[in-house]
Amino acid sequence: MTTNRKAAIIGGGVIGGGWAARFLLSGWDVAVYDPDPEAPRKVGEVLANARAALPALADVPMPAEGRLTFADSVHDAVEGAEYIQESVSERLDLKHRVYAQIQQSAPDALLGSSTSGFKPSELQQNAANPAAIFVAHPFNPVYLLPLAEVVPSPKNDPEAIEKAKEILREIGMFPLHVRKEIDAHIADRFLEAVWREALWLVKDGIATTEEIDEAIRMGFGLRWGQMGLFETYRVAGGEAGMKHFMAQFGPCLQWPWTKLTDVPEFNDELVDLIAGQSDAQSGHHSIRELERIRDRNLIGFLRVLKERNWGAGKVLLDHDERRRMGNIAHPTGSGAPMVLSHQQVLPGWIDYNGHMTESRYLFASSETCDAFLRHIGAGMDYVAGGHSYYTAESHILHAGEAKLGDRLTGSVQVLGADEKRLHLFIRIEREGMLVASVEQMLLHVDMKAGKSCPAASEVLARLMPIAEAHQALPRPETAGRHVGQRKS
Known part of the structure; x- marks a missing residue:
């Protein structure tokens, strides 16, 4: 009888639930620890969405689903785990306390953090085994989007990081190895710049939240989803390529178009303005309805990319091939x-x-x-x-x-x-x-x-x-x- 590999998920919110679903549907046993009495319900709802969505991206049989348990303690969750993913709140003191508990029971287990902001060297402070701790920052929904930013520090063993990246590939993710520590890593740094500009556009009455979303999803968002930023601009440069694009559009970076280094005052007035417009835009849908709409749209988009072996679709094809080799009779x-x-x-x-x-x-x-x-x-x-x-x-x-x-x-x-x-x-x-x-x-x-x-x-x-x-x-x-x- 084959024993499944085990992953431990510490923190059962939206991100932790997504990690649990990704591992479970990849055939791993998963133990979740979260003191919130509502955690089983929350994780169960995320898992239900994942069961309806993730198999739709595959063209080979999914493995038999692993066994899900909710542990009564950190010790019970991490005992025997090959991989541990921490997804607790973004408070450094809380993460340090959680790491201390984890490493009392599993000091050498791979320990990834879902943190969107902290550097691994900050997470490793005063840890019993700092070399086991690294950043593995995913994107929501974790069970569909392949990207995981893997960020080590000089204290990490390169072989252990490679093992962690291989585990992520085995569950269908794309580990992006971030070469240097930086606050907020790569993707969120980029998103924060766009978010800051969007807040200014709303605050100054130039656009509503819905109009900004339309500008993204009707235009450049479609290009970014399959070519990213630099490849999109390379195409925009025509036959002369990126050098022509830089020569043509580089000078405008010095024009006072953006407020990239200026932040609007974050007060109740701004919060009410943004929240009110967002309610008017999407308030007729529940959050679960929006999640299902999002998942169905992502499936369609990802399958188109998969048919063309491009972008995130290439990750899906590669993952299918891994499973196909394992299913050969x-x-x-x-x-x-x-x-x-x-x-x-x-x-x-x-x-x-x-x-x-x-x-x-x-x-x-x-x-x-x-x-x-x-x-x-x-x-x-x-x-x-x-x-x-x-x-x-x-x-x-x-x-x-x-x-x-x-x-x-x-x-x-x-x-x-x-x-x-x-x-x-x-x-x-x-x-x-x-x-x-x-x-x-x-x-x-x-x-x-x-x-x-x-x-x-x-x-x-x-x-x-x-x-x-x-x-x-x-x-x-x-x-x-x-x-x-x-x-x-």
Whole structure:
């Protein structure tokens, strides 16, 4: 029996709950400690949102969800934890007290802080083991956004930081290694400058909170989401690139446009002005509704980036590939139907009836068939050489239903094979029960010539012994069925 790795989350607010969800849905066991009696409810609500959102970004099965516990003490939470994430309030004295309690029980465990402002050297002050403490600053929602700013100090062991970064990659995050300590790290420094300008625009009556948000989401925010700042400006420089952009727009930085170094007086009048406009803008939605709207929009945006292997989408593709390698099935032997794929019904596979949609049954079959072709040496390297197996005919029989979250296995039985043809019977099963079968006839082709030809000798050397062994297997009852044929 495999024991899951354990993460401890200290502080169960929005950020701590997001961390808990990210680890849980990545297959880790998670222990949360928060003295707030409402913590289980709050974490549970974040986890519910994450369960609806994070799997929608994946195209391979999610691991089995880990076990969530709420500990009665810091000691109970961190005991046996491989990774600890602190997400308590932004008070340095509180963080120091929490670190002292953590390191009484787990002095050498990796200890990341979600702090948005403190430097690691400040967090490490008077710690029993300062080398274990570093910054791992995420962005909300933690379960969807991949960025985590990893900030070490000179006291940190580089190997330990690399281990922490690898753990973050394993749960689908993008660890951005900040090369020097700085207050508020990188992203929040940038956001604070934009926030300061926005407050001035509202205070001076130039724009409302809604108008400022529209300026961001209808314009440069869309560019930033997929190209960032400098790459966006490089494109703006045209064929001459960044040097031309700097020459053209650099002088305006000296003009008195911004109030970047000036801060509006933070008083009740400003607070009421901002809060009132924000209520008028979004007050008709509850916070949970806004979170769900945000998550659905982020999923759509991130999936577009994923389709193009760009920006945050590249992180998602890389994470899928990690999990895909972990899900590769090992054939059970040539003398039995060969189990070749493990898959999971994901949110994007569901139709309006709540069942797996038609195309995904064929997708599950295709994944299984591709695994078999790889097994006999006719994978992508073989295709790159100009030869492939093409599907000439298919018949699908729906024998059951698959619903969201169901785990499926795909197996192959070779009904017949010669040097040009391959006749397969593929079973898609859920917990040993048949969901669908797909019977396929494939032809081996010379892709350049556009016609069938004998398969390579090394492929036939792997295929034919399996075909011969499978001749001894009982022929599936539904093999050779035609559409509409009644069941016997």
